[in-house]
Amino acid sequence: MRMFEPKALGTMAPATKLVVYGILGLWTLIVLFPLYWVLITSFKLPIHVFDGPNYLPFIDFLPSLHAWRYIFLDLGRDTFRPYGNSLIVAATSTALAVTAGTLAAYALSRIEFRPRLLSIGVFLLVMSAAIFAVAHSGADWRIAAASGVALFVLAARATRRLPSPQLGNAEILFWMISQRILPPVVAVVPIYVMLQQVGLLDTRSALVLTYTTVNLPIVVWLMYDFFISIPRELEESAAIDGASRFRIFREIVLPLAKPGLVATALLVFILAWNEYLLALFLSTVKAQTIPLLVAAQNATRGPQWWYMSVLITIMILPVIVLTIVLQRFIAKGLLLGALKG
């Protein structure tokens, strides 16, 4: 019996195999044990939590449904409302981010854009003036925005013939992706004020818009990598046959990009579903999401571990189901563009 030599090329020696399975098994334990602990804690009475570690239901302690009853029956609508909010916000913002991001990524991978640096400068100047007018002099934001846009159009026409350096697609792409570096905490207070001005505070729309923007760069990044790896011949021949760009996009590009789309959408959905900081700032009661409800179980009496565990459990379930359903896309789709280079 040769323990340390492989039986054939490309297979592992029995001893190596043992080590590999040992490591993978150990990591399975590390991944699953915290989740197991959450699950059994959701069936524990407070006394079972506090009288020392109890590991096995029915042996160390008698499972109780009290926490589940409290979350589903006593809290009832106060659980389902945030749950529904989270579902709606995560699903809508994922759909919007994937749509806007995919369109932008596709255009940037196929069409050459040459925005003029001068126009961008003028735009920023005009908009800063509008913001200043609203924030400092108390002008109505609608009037300020409208006059800002009008002023920009006029100024852009006036300066059209002036020489100006131009930017390219690479710069636009970098600008979009670099938005992801922006820590949410930088933008959240102004967003709060802006939403307050337009009366959208504590609404699902506010969260949808914010999450869409925050996750947009990821979509652009991953999908751009994907699109440049898709061959263009099909699109070119369709264009010669007179198909419009929208039609080419819908009927040729999207089907080819499906694995990337699904994987990206799943990642964005998970990020939106789990988001905490922005929701903490932008919603209080009506638009409360599930992560806020989890944190809210840390009451003045100390953390209510059993309620928290129920909430964490019901939060993970839909994502796990979604992942199992979409599993075959994940490994293929994520960063496939980067793989092909």
Add this chain to the structure above:
Amino acid sequence: MKTARLAEWMDRHSGPMFVLPAVLLILAFSIFPLVISAWLALSQFRLGIGGYEIRFVGLLNFKKLLTGSQQFHFLGTFAEIPLLGWLIVALVFGALAVAARRYATFGRASVIGVAGRLISFPLIGALAVLFATTLGGQIGSLSTTLFYVIVGVTLQFLVGTGLAFLCAQNIRGRSFFRLVFFVPLMVTPVGTAYTFRMLADTTVGPFAPILRGLGLGNFAWASDPWTARLVIVLGDSWQWIPFIFIVMLAAFESQPRDQVEAAQVDGASTFQIFRDITWPSVAPVAATVVLIRVIEAFKIVDLPNVLTNGGPGIATESLTLHAFIEWRALNLGGSAAIAYLLLFVATVLCVSFVNMVVVPMRRSRQ
């Protein structure tokens, strides 16, 4: 007739139409807030009778953080440099010197490249010196964040890549491992934080008997700065290793099979194959995935907030948490100033990482 003309017009302007939604969203929810935030960072927010007032104070908020009353909080408390501090400084300066030499001799030096390095090299050096000089005293929220980013991402990358490499071998149950290892990413960070608080409890947590058995029954990890930071890094790693794992697994699985087999026939060792065939083919993906993780790691807030509430003292406060605490105390100007400094450090470090690691790695393969 009219719709046809509209369709034609739309087709001719399809380029801007594809990009416009994304640009408008980013303008409205990133660029404008950034402008307003800059103005907030330069002013003082004060609650008065019947409302609030915002007064322009120039760079006062920044001065307070860098040299004034909040210096201990942001930069830390200075003390004599311990041995580890000297080691870190020597390492970082050595790396910078090598990078600069390489750029000067082989690189395609350009004006922008030189200007960028004139910003990033001094900043990296200064951060290393800051870390070393506050190591003996108390490191501030800036150094704490850097600790989370560097130690956390390194750990996550090593473990995630290692697991992916093992899973990419010819083994059974690969799809089972792939699914299970992906799960922690789905738990909300707040949930992960509370879960780790339960697990790390030294009296009723599942590992309490082991700690007692080791004679560490009274050991309170939460009251020692470094163990508290370490627990946060462990929680963060548990959450994010899956991301690196799943991407690197895809990279390993798409490596050129025939080359590997040819090398095996020629009798190359596993290590040789990894070094000469596997690693070069996955390195660009590795660089990209590390970049994504670094960008996200700078934003860490949920875990320290829940696990330790920033304590003991300010020991585990990340910059985002620091800014959040200032915001809660209605110090909007100070909060915006911290956020801006975070943005500056994160941007410079991420952009240098792109230019000095990601781009060369992608280029070298083409």
